[in-house]
Amino acid sequence: MSEIQTVPESRRFLSALGPGLAxxxxxxxxxxxxxxVLSHPPRMDVLGKRSLxxxxxxxxxxxxxxRRLHRQALVGDIISNSLFYALVALGRPRRPYLRGVLLGTLAGVGAVLLPPFLGLGRSPRxxxxxxxxxxVAWYLLGGLSAARATRTV
Structure with missing residues (x-):
């Protein structure tokens, strides 16, 4: 009888945090x-402060x-986005870019459409x-960055 080597779920999730952080x-x-530098940039930092x-x-x-609230919001954004983008590294190792594109696009569309429904003021759209x-493009870039980081782990 052959033994099947499996990686414990907690270990898989911990290894996915690196690409999520990227x-x-x-x-x-x-x-x-x-x-x-931009005259009309997306102000996700403002939404982060409001939600915090x-x-x-x-x-x-x-x-x-x-400034203290701004720093706290940035830390919160990095933590929550790291957990979200860690999902890119979970699943089959053959398709991280597909997961990166899907999750990044989903995060970007959510960031554009959801703020008014969450009571965070008007949305960037x-x-x-x-x-x-x-x-949407920047969150997509985050998904692709996480996917690329899975290739180096």
Missing amino acids: GALSVTLIHEGARR KKGLRWFGVRPSHG RAKRSTALLT
């Missing part, structure tokens, strides 16, 4: 860089302000069409 960092870096404030208030905690397209 995807999250690429999205965060492009957002932060673009908001400093809303969550903290729900728990009865007084949220921070200014109402600002300019180019803003919405950049949002």
